[in-house]
Amino acid sequence: MQQSLNQRINNLIIGVVVLTTVVLVLFVWKSTSNQAESRLTNDLAVARNVLTQVLQNRDEQLTSSVTVLTNDFGFKDAVASRDKGTIDSALANQGERINADLMALFSLDATTITSVPELITAQTPFIYPELIDSAQLNGNSTSILSLDNKLYQVLFSNVKAPRSIAVALMGFEIDQALVEQLKQITQLETTIIVYIDGKDAYRISTLNPDQYSQNIQIENTDALFLPLLAYSSESKLISTSFNLLEKERLKIDIMLGSDVKTVFADFISLQTDIGLIAVIAVIIAIFLGALFSKKLVKPIQSLTIHAKNISAGIYDEKINVDWHSSELSMLSHAFDTMQDNVKDREQKVIYQAQHDVLTTLYNRNHAETLLSKKFNRKESFQAIGINIFGFRGVNDTFGYHNGDLCLQELAQRVINLGGLSARLTGGELLWVPDHILTEEELIQLKSQLDGNVISGDLSIPMTVAIGVIDCPLETHSPSELFRRMNIVIDEAQITRRFILHFSAELEEKYIRRLSIITELKKELSNTQGELALFYQPKLNLTHKKVTAVEALIRWNNAKLGFVSPEDFIEVAEHAGFIGEITAWVYQQAIQDIHSFRAQGIEVTVAINISAQDVMNPELLPTIISLLHAYDLPTCVLSFEMTEGHLVKDLGKAVQQLSLMRDAGFKIAIDDFGTGYSSLSYLSRLPADILKIDKSFVLKLNELTSDQNIVKSVIQLGHQFNMEIVAEGVENQESLNLLIDYGCEWAQGYHICRPINAASFVQWFQEYQY
Template sequence: MQQSLNKRINKLIIGIVVLTTLVLVLFVWKSTSEQAAARLKNDLDVARNVLTLVLENRTKQLANSVTVLTDDYGFKRAVGTGDKLTIDSVLSNHGKRVNADLTALISLDALTITSVPELIKAQSPFIYPEFIDAAVSEGNSSSILSINNKLYQVLLSSIKAPRPIAVALMGFEIDRLLADQLKKITQLDTTLIVYIEGNESYRISTLKPEQYTQNIQIENTDALYLPLLAFSADSKLISTRFTFLDKEGLKIDIMLSNEVKVVFADFISLQTSLAWIALLAILIAVLLGALFSRKLVKPIHSLTNHAEKISVGIYDEKIDVDWHSSELSTLSHAFDTMQESIQDRERKVVYQAQHDVLTTLYNRNHAETLLDKKFENKDTFQAIGINIFGFRGVNDTFGYHNGDLCLQELARRVTSLGGLSARLTGGELLWVPDKILTEEELKVIKTQIDGDVLSGDLSIPMTVAMGVINCPSETHSPSELFRRMNIVIDEAQITRQFILHFSAGLEEKYTRRLSIITELKKELSNTKGELALFYQPKLNLVHKKVTAVEALIRWNNAELGFVSPEDFIAVAEHAGFIGEITAWVYHQAIQDIQSFRAQGIDVTVAINISAQDVMNAELLPTILSLLNAYDLPPSVLSFEMTEGHLVKNLSEAVQQLTIMRDAGFKIAIDDFGTGYSSLSYLSQLPADILKIDKSFVLKLDEQVSDQNIVQSVVLLAHQFGMEIVAEGVENQNSLELLDDYGCEWAQGYHICRPIDAASFVKWFKEYKY
């Protein structure tokens, strides 16, 4: 059954007033009890502080007096001679000066020599020997002691002549006078309850004994129950207590008490006032509710209609009502503001749902929606994936902030080309131009996108790889497009083909590459013996004997068969786990070196390392530690690295290679002549050896141009103080030419193919130059 708004408002207001009154009563009730507890807690803190201050002042007074006593020469002599009369006289005089209640002399073995007054029997054991030890070791010791059912604050001090010969004790009694002092300050009755060995022994209190039973412990009483005690006819006391001292079998609790009616004196009058206020508030609420409910009905209907329009997405209409109050007018304006805010927020939400935060390009989800429409309309278009070449290296070298800056600049350059652009993954963008581009146009656009990115004084080189897919001939859905885009971009990065078109063969190659990654990770994490090291000897043409070998990794996988190092090494570098392969290589090489040495073969093993390995600060310490574990010198290893890899981060590479060289390892530049060879570049590298690429050596005996190149490189290397290794020696004539040119080392099939460790040992023992 529906009721009028007037009745509902009246009921609501009355209900609210009644509920508010009840809540207020409960709040006051709760606050009153909490206030009582808080007041007692505050008094507790005051009492604690007062007692502590009094005791501290007494301790200082005792300390001064005992110092005068123990420094008294006559007293020391009397103690030394055992003159009891003199001792008692001195103790009595010094005690009277400070109104001490107890003075005593105690031997070092805790026997009471004398006390004034005679509260402690002479020649009786002192019941707190630990304080005697503390006074002897530390000079002074202060505490509170219970002696003959009385509390004393005492200070013990050792008597030195010059070594400790006895301990003097002086103390004040803690009595009813101290309790009265606390009551004067806190206006609370104070009780000191003394426990000896866990049993209550006696009390010092401002209360009468019959009042003990009237005490109600606030800690043991429900806080909400406390105000009810104010209505009790009996004179009750409310109290709280705390432990002041608890050590050496002595425990002292302090209890503070006050009359309940004093604590809750204002409670009853406050409750009565609240009752009258509540009744008056109900009457006023009924009158005001009836008045205002009538004026609210029409505006509420208008607001309701307007809210319904907003709910269905109608944001253009304004509320046009003659409001009777500024509040309703404000509410009307609030509806209009809410309408505009919702409309603006919807636009922002839609934008954020469709765009990437960093680059402001479309995100992957919205790009998929737009591409879906193109595929549904059977549009012919070109999808181009764009990735910063070596983006991981940019982040590692220049920091993630600069990596993000490169992405933002790349997005800006791509956006300026027009068409549809989106960010698919971390460093990969998608661009759909407005027209199909030719190969020449793609090259021009790549040059526009490439270029350094400036970050403050820093210039970050940026080169992009582009993967091109024609739609719908090469793909038929966004998901397939994204997958194939990933394939072609991945291939472009690995093969350094900066503009690469999709083909079916790439998908097969990508699948094999994924299989290589999976199987290689399995082998590295759980070695099954599929990886092996082969060694290719290096003939020293100066000494006419083999003194070095190059370690070459081989992999025969149960699923993939023989996998070429060129394949899986490139994949490992791109996937970021080349360091694990390098670690396996130097572990195995060091084990083989130890085996070679045990069989009388002393050779240096050259290990190929990548740019990632060189930049790895942990590589050198790990290898040195491993060599030390096998008791091998650094000279048993050398490192080879392709020059093209070094030039990307030349300054850092030079720094790291210098550290490795200083540690005792020889450094060789592999495949020299095929990369970035230049005199300035060569002069910066801390290298000991240049390896001439085999492309110049394979037909050295036939090609005059190769002979000229090799002779020039040999002369150049010698000018820089480097040795030469010629790889790819296939016949005796080439070997003799190299010897004539002054080349120090030769390596190739004519000398020996790469062979496993066991075969190398046999070959080495049989080989004669």
């Protein structure tokens, strides 16, 4: 049967419309499915990285804390003596600092000594002896353990004194709170599956048990099949799994998943609209075939090209076609809406990748990119580092929440200045102004950034330290800029010079400081005989005898040569291991005292201690225990400290010094007359001896002003029932004046230079006043 031309045309147009619509639907289906699968795969990969980073951060936190614990002399002493009470207390205290859930100590043969809490039975073999062996061999070993159906991320660390004596364990529980935290970060369902001896032992999950069977592994599913799951009446989860740990008896898998309907919500809506448009297009084609046939091809082609552009990541092009169909207009609008949504979502991801979450400033990585462009264009600019002075103290005193609030307030003040701003590290910001600032403008900048931060009823004082680097004059790359900015900011913090420009001398000083720290730690860990104690006699001017000496530490390093105590003591105090130096000094001094007394020399040895030592509650019992071990009375030692170092916490200092004094040790205030000296401090400190600084004694025989000062200090000390020691006596005339003034003790080159223990024995036996 013949058909009319119109009918043929209509049939042809209808066929073309149907075919074109089907092709378009399939293309959009495939494109959106692949894009959804790609995005979901990326989301799951990011979540996996987040989990790995969280576990790594916890490992680093454990490493830092266990290192502090195993380096603690008191803890080592308790481990060596198997003092369980002290060991438990040390483990519990260190664990509380980082909220650890498991602490334990093992002997070298993998026998449990103790655990806090008592999850591992004491005096029993540990079930993972290979981890103990690894810690002894490598210093540290990390792992994940299953104990009593609980999972722990643990770190084993070798305890040396100086040889290996035990292995300490510290760990965090991998619990429900952790997986809930990961879900909050990644917006993905997280499940930790624990297999013991090949059996599914237990799970830690944000899912309920009924949802386990509804997981569909993305690795085993075709991308075109994924959208169909979203149309199911049942809730389905699409997930991926990876192995976190697998050893002899224990296997741990991580499963990350997301609800299919959530992932494909936008795409389902789009595909539904396309299907509806396809039906309407066929109906219209039946009635208006020939009329719209020519105009229909071009819009469909435009939509196809636009879909390809969207799938290729081109979001700025719009469809510029004169639509004669409302349905095609709706489809175009749907494409434009999808394009805008995808573009917005991508911009959010880019923003998060370039900005710091807390401060909204650029992060370090993006700042490095922007600075690289400036360096490549050979621009001249000024980089200004900004750090909250004493930021750690702010966190410790007011809490980390208020510390974050201070950072946010500082960041907002920097943003208000314009220019380029970024957060480099915890409390360090970078600002690149639009023009080079003068010294006056830098001073004005500091005043703008300083100022209290209000948090509820709290008023938190905030002072900033500023480091200035001129680029490219003083640096030629972002990495070098960051490193040198760290140097100048550290120096500004240490020296309290709150506006400091970079110089080559600062870098040399920084490098030397790092070398001192490295070499000094090496010497303290593996004594090579570079440290030595020298003794400078103190002459009793009443009895004309030497009955006391001052112990002075000396360090002659193979790499650095002779290092002045003023240099390495200050570095050790800032680096936080001055206590180890003090421990070496009193141990060596007690050994030398024992040797002196064996040779008939009875002198009191004065050792210098820092404010950190004074605040250490373990110092006094440790020294007393060591004296008892050598059968020595407490009177053989006395302590000297600089008054200014104690005034930061004078109340606690007075309490600790009183305990030392009550134990039988004499306390001396060193370098009196400089720094913070005042009658109020002098009256409160429980001191027996006052040492006049040598700057007032070196030319005592020549300067009337020094004579008046010395006489006044001696009279003042006597009013407080203190004995007086004059340092820096270099001639007989000065010594005679001190005798006339009623000074009890003299110390200086005129009497004897600092000499080693063997030389002191010979000098003492030959010396006659």
